[in-house]
Amino acid sequence: MALRGRELRTTLAEDGTLTLSLEDVTVAAPGPDEIVVRVEAAPINPADLGLLLGPADVRTMESSGTGDRPVATFRLPREMLGGLRARTGQSLAVGNEGAGIVVAAGENAKALEGRRVAMVGGAMFADYRVLNAREALPLPDGATSAQGAAMFVNPLTALGFIETMRTEGHTAIVHTAAASNLGQMLQKLCLADGIPLVNIVRSDAQAEILRKIGATHVIDSRAEDFRKRLADAVAETGATLAFDAIGGGDIGSTILQAMEQAANRNATEYSRYGSNVFKQLYIYGALDPSPSTLNRMAFGFQWGVSGWLLFNFLRRAGAEANARMRRRISDELTTTFASTYTATIGLAEALRPEVLKAYERKATGEKYLIDPTRN
């Protein structure tokens, strides 16, 4: 008796039409090492939106289909299609991570039957997901799928920032969009590990979220004296490393400049090339997809700006670090790594205009959870 289920798919046609739909698929029987998981929870992360919508403008959205099988379409301008050629014509499944119940298992994975597991690897916005048992992590007893759904991307990213800091010889961190679920995890980790963290936020509400969990340095980028306060906090903490979720505009440049100013406060000799303090900015998100502006004259020649991507980091980090991080996530799942969600929605709901527009806004601190078992 073959299971059937729905999968959320995104397809970009040659003419620039992007279509989101729910496809009915037959779930493959598990191989000897595989399990079939009924998905109960999958978060919509910014990276999922990147695949789901690409650079589509939600104002071009049109709805069709039925209530059970809604369809949403968007029009992409022709000049954007060049970089997307590799996905044109393909029906792509979406959803980096999720959690659910093992409803079938191959002969070597029978021990997992009936267990709740967390998963990573794509195609989680679906009723069922077949995967190798090794790629699933059993949840701690009593944990719900909602609690385990975001066990990989955000926790590993927060831990990855700290690993990166240690590997590259920095001792403190600056973080933007810092009130996000990820940012809250990072703040809790930094408090536990004694790492100074400078949080940059954009509202009082966001500042409050961070202060409540014990943050010392919370700076509002809308404040008139933002640059001065940032330079003060950077000088106090000695931060020479920043992780930026925003990407666009000059926020990264402003952080590098604050680090340079902090370095020059104690300078005794003038160097035409700027300070000797190496400053690193990692851009790990694209909350603002507009170009990044680097005002280099304000921070000399001792700097680096790079993309930071979780999966590349994990590949480089090695087995020991990967195991250590996963153990910590499992141990602190409902404390350090607890996620909160703005709303839980069903699969069909995810394609409704008003719902899609809400999660597409990527407001800091807001996050949506898909539960395919809801109707």
Next chain:
Amino acid sequence: MALRGRELRTTLAEDGTLTLSLEDVTVAAPGPDEIVVRVEAAPINPADLGLLLGPADVRTMESSGTGDRPVATFRLPREMLGGLRARTGQSLAVGNEGAGIVVAAGENAKALEGRRVAMVGGAMFADYRVLNAREALPLPDGATSAQGAAMFVNPLTALGFIETMRTEGHTAIVHTAAASNLGQMLQKLCLADGIPLVNIVRSDAQAEILRKIGATHVIDSRAEDFRKRLADAVAETGATLAFDAIGGGDIGSTILQAMEQAANRNATEYSRYGSNVFKQLYIYGALDPSPSTLNRMAFGFQWGVSGWLLFNFLRRAGAEANARMRRRISDELTTTFASTYTATIGLAEALRPEVLKAYERKATGEKYLIDPTRN
């Protein structure tokens, strides 16, 4: 009998006045390991201009003093003074490198007396320079000071680009402002070493300079199909590393985008994070001091942009690489590493408005040489 000589000095006052002048100084007697060199040639490199003029606008220049002791002053806007605080009030000597004749030597350096030597280390825009004998490199027999004056910065930078390429695992290079003295050296080295080089220039005359010495890939950034030609050349050479002398604007971003396009030409699978090919851009100059714009959405997450500074590179490169590079420079001084100069000027001439404006333009392929013995 103490020698007396002139030194070109740059001084920034608290009120934002930048003053260039020739100071009369008494030349210190050489210590046991030191030599006194009468400077005969010192090139004006872009980095020297950075110290000499800082961010001064030449349109604010005013001249005073006498023909022998001219003085030039500039007004810096107050908002620019913050980053220059470390140099305020200091009378700074200028001139990274030069060559001349050893006119006096300490007891352990007598062998150098009367020899022509090349020097690096600052304060070369002067009649005399005292330095440790180890820091001077005797010129090959028959070489003139003009030939040896630029033996360090450009040759080591060109060799440094190639060392960096090899250390970081790249196999081809993209270079901007490629018809400069440095760019010509790089092209000759790449031809000799079999390294594909993509040269970006801004005029037919510059393209011609490079073609004459054997360049294959010369692309004019003013051409209408510049981006396509760049992507083609990058695809053909496999370049994933670029050195940019310009810094400002979107030229660096355009190069990274061309590398991404080249990588995606052969892509079989769509990745929302861009290609898996790591692309590195080094900004080593500031011909355009305006902000750099990074259009990240066009090149994914596998990239790095950093400042590249010769002296940091040399520090990291180690003794073996330093010795190897210096040997090659000495061997190929009048071939690979030959510099050409637009004009040779005296010390006082360097402060004359029309002369200063000419070398301050930093036109690619133009370079001025100071010969303090001229009057």
